[in-house]
Amino acid sequence: MAPFTFNTTPSIRMGAGLIDELGSIAKAICGERVLLVTDPGMMATGIVDRALTALKGAGVAVNVFSDVQADPPESVILAATAAAKDVTGIIGLGGGSSIDVAKLAALLATGHETLKDVYGVGMAKGPRLPLIAVPTTAGTGSEVTPISIVTTGASEKMGVVSPVIIPDLALLDPELTRDLPAHVTAATGVDAMVHAIEAYASASPNNNPVSRALACEALRLMGASLERAVTSPHDMEARADMLLGSLLAGQAFANSPVAAVHALAYPIGGHFKVPHGLSNALVLPHVLRFNAQTAPGAYADLAPIAFPELAGLGVKEAAVGFANELAALSARCGLPENLRGVGITKDDLPLLARDAMNQTRLLVNNPREVTDADALAIYEAAL
Structure with a gap:
């Protein structure tokens, strides 16, 4: 067996209603003065109020930073950092952007470090403040990953990748995802499935048995529950399976990193402000069909796990069927089926391809080499 490293959040707590125990949980980890990092949309729900009631009830003083934006720019990171002055710990409550900012x-x-010091892989050295992540979407898995994504400039994204920023605790309460709009449930759910798929198929030298096992279980859970969570939002079994599947997929790709789907999705979000999960969904089947021409084995492995009706097919047939079923699942969940559906035209594709090819950190993990011409052809197929 090849050597590998596997890092993850040291403590995970899952259960309906756990948000009401956040006070005692946070006090033990984060101390008595915390910063709660969230976004304006979350402030409009009752979830932040429940969190604040629990924290104050346990004698924890709370400052709230609620200016998180989707695909957060550097200015938001710096503002949150300034708001964290004199606190003893931080709680990220919300989707992936809020947790990344936290x-x-x-x-x-x-x-000890500046933002510009820590961009890249392994540049952040720490120390950091105690940190709890409370996801309210079943998508990014950020509660268990060593990754934060920042928008730099007008559209470029950069990553901070270091085990130092893995949270101390992931608190999973499926009740917090119950009132998500259907399109958010769908897009974030496909995002989580992409994490599992790319982790399993990754060409990274750290692709490992633990990540692959987690990816398989994540796809088993999410393949059976995503459509139910979209169409029956108060199906708490489906919500719980999606939240756990997202976490498992996050653990998988945190250690066996993602590849061309994400590389091609990032420019879509950067230039056209398309949510990250939807950006992934739009290119996913086309990247898989491209990869399956030379490396179908991983997708053939995963096909019957997510879609049992694909069992018994040959390797190439299963790989192509897997891509087709993922596209059909996205469509049934109400997501746009092509780039035109989010306002992208043929004239935009060369810009997207150029920017995608800059994502070398991700492309190196793809099971098939992607050239400039390949990237353009994939976007053309997705148009």
């Missing part, structure tokens, strides 16, 4: 605020608030 991770970086916890790191930078100690004053």
Whole structure:
């Protein structure tokens, strides 16, 4: 067996209603003065109020930073860091963007590093403040990953990748995902499935048996529950399976990193402000069909796990069937089926392809080499 490293959040707690125990949980980990990092949409729900009631009831003083934006720019990271002055710990409550901002605020608030110091893989050294992640979407898996994504400039994205920013605790309460709009449930769910698929098929030298096992279980859970969660939003079994599947997929790709689907999705989000999960969904089947021409084995392995009706097919047939079923699942969940559906035209494709090819950190993990011409052809197929 090849050597590998596997890092993840040291503690995971899951259960309906756990948000009401956040006070005692946070006090033990984060101390008595915390910063709660969230976004304006979350402030309009009752979830933040429940969190604040629990924290204050346990004698924890709380400051709230609620200015997180989707695909957060550097200015938001720096503002959250400034808000973290004099706190003893940080809680990220919300989707992946809120948790990503909380991770970086916890790191930078100690004053040992600047944001520009920590871009890249392994650049962040710490220390950081104690950190709890409370996801309210079943998508990014950010609660268990060593990754935060930042928008730099107008559309470029950069990553901070370091085990230092893995949270101390992931608190999973499926009740927090119950009132998500159907399109958010769908897009974030496909995002989580992409994490599992790319982790399993990754060409990374750290692709490992633990990540592959987690990816398989994640796809088993999510393949059976995503459509139910979209069409029957109060189906708490489906919500719980999606939340756990997202976490398992996050653990998988945190250690066996993602590849061309994400590389081609990032420019779509950067230039056209398309949510990340939807960006992934739009290119996913086309990247898989491209990869399956030379490396179908991983997708053939996964096909019957996510879609049992694909059992018994040959390797190439199963791989292609897997891509087709994923496209059909996205469509049944109400997501746009092509790039035209989000306002992208043929004239935009060369720009997207150029930007995608800059994502070398991701493309190196793809099971098939992607050239400039390949990237353009994939976008053309997705148009």
